[in-house]
Amino acid sequence: MLCLPVSLQELLLLFVPCFSRPTYRTFCALLVGQISQTGLRTVTGMLVGARLSGVWHHARAHRFFSHARWSPDELGLRLAELIATTLTQPGDAILVAIDDTLLHRLGRKIHACFWHHDATANSDKAAVAWGNNWVVIGIVIKLAFLQRSVCMPIMFRCWQPKRKQFGKGKSDPERPGKVQLAREMIDLLAARLPERQIDVVGDAAYATEAWRGVNSRVTVTSRLRGDAAIYDREPPRTGKQGRPRKWQRLPGLAEIALDPATQWTEHQVQRYGKTETLMLHTIDCLWKPLGAETPVRVILVQDPNKKSGYQIALITTDLHATAAQIVERYADRWQIEVAFEEGKHIFGVGHARNRTPKAVERTVPFQFLAMTITILWYAASGHHPNVVAEHRARSPWYLTKTTPTVTAYHRVVQAVFGFAGRHTSVSSAARRAPCGAVRAPDRWRSRLRVRRRSAGQRVAGGGCDRSWRWAG
Secondary structure, eight states: OOOOOHHHHHHHHTTGGGSOHHHHHHHHHHHHHHHHOSSOOOHHHHHHHTTOTTTSOHHHHHHHHHTSOOOHHHHHHHHHHHHHHHHSOTTOOEEEEEEEEEEEOOOSSSTTOEEEEOTTOSSGGGSEEEEEEEEEEEEEEEOTTOSSEEEEEEEEEEEOOOOTTSOTTOOOTTSOOHHHHHHHHHHHHHHHOTTSOEEEEEOGGGOSGGGTTOOTTEEEEEEOOTTOOOBOOOOOOOSOSSOOOOOOBOOOHHHHHHOTTOOOEEEEEEETTEEEEEEEEEEEEBOGGGOTTSOEEEEEEEOTTSTTSEEEEEEESOSSSOHHHHHHHHHTTHHHHHHHHHHHHTSOTTOOOOOSHHHHHHHHHHHHHHHHHHHHHIIIIIOOTHHHHHHHHHOTTOTTOOSOOHHHHHHHHHHHHTOOOTTOOOOHHHHHOOTTSSOOOHHHHHHOOSOTTSHHHHHHOOOSSSSOOOOO
16 A cells, blocks of 8 residues: 555545546555656556556556546536635635646557647757647646745647648637637536636637636636727617617727826736736727627726736636726736746656547646645645745845745655655655645545545555555
């Protein structure tokens, strides 16, 4: 049996309904291997990280991704429920960031691989790369021990360009666009969290007509293009006969920003780790892609140094939030970009070399979800102030360091598993703690649907010593 901390055992038991009994055992082992591995996180690398490379045949790990019956969507939705109940207050709105990222691949026979624009390229020569493009939604949470928000990816879709027989302006029914895929995931999340408001935020590429008719509990905030056409709100019905008045277009955004008659309001805004004083202007209007039935609000951020007169234009369907809250909400969208960077370079997302359709569509979500589970476990059970204190004692040149980094709490989890290297940034208390010493929050234990002596407990149980054991 795998020897895990009690808190992690109880966390993983919440995912028992997502798997069959043997598949659940494989899931736990590969999750531990993904987190513990310090080298390449390939499928066989996960087995090495779990110290099962000489115990299991490697086909068992490969079949988990290519043939086993489990759904990344269901796993992500259950994780979203845990995040909502553990890290937020009841009734609070859930902030969800949307974006897409490119994972480079090598080989012509890999499922869903195409040439994509690489936004992270350092030169124009490498602006196009071969790989899988993933549309990701993540819950943005402010943790008590960090000064910035953290994005926790929960749902994923592998996007493919439409086929050549579908020309410009025609949609491919078998290959939806990126925004349609994002809308599909948001609808699933809203259905799973029926008592929460979902505040969606994305960049300008996700401001399209795909959000028309979205659930009333879902608000959408995005950046508005500079040449966007906005219209005056439709006047109320008079009850008289005759054709209703056509849409009345308002002046362009630059014209409004440069108009001396435009009234700007001063606001204190916290974004990108700083507190700024911004001049904002609010426009209540309509936007044709969303239709006349969905009123929107446009917020302009003044910048006299630009020719257009404004720094950024934001559009939102949330008419109850203030202009400053909308600006801060859009700034929190950047955390999903940080999550992509940390996932690729710290947690090894994209290292796997699968080629078949099911394996490709499951491995990257599994690796991102392992990252989210690591953050969730650390936030609920693993954080200790000594993590920062010991790092500052070991590296005294970090004079202003007051919060742990992603690498720090990743190393904490590895140390609890017993895999930390010599130069791990973890507290000595966490390093010495036995497997059963870290307890789970009561909210996790209250949600368990599996009795202690049930089959699920027999799968996840084990002793409390540091060694790894596998029975059966």
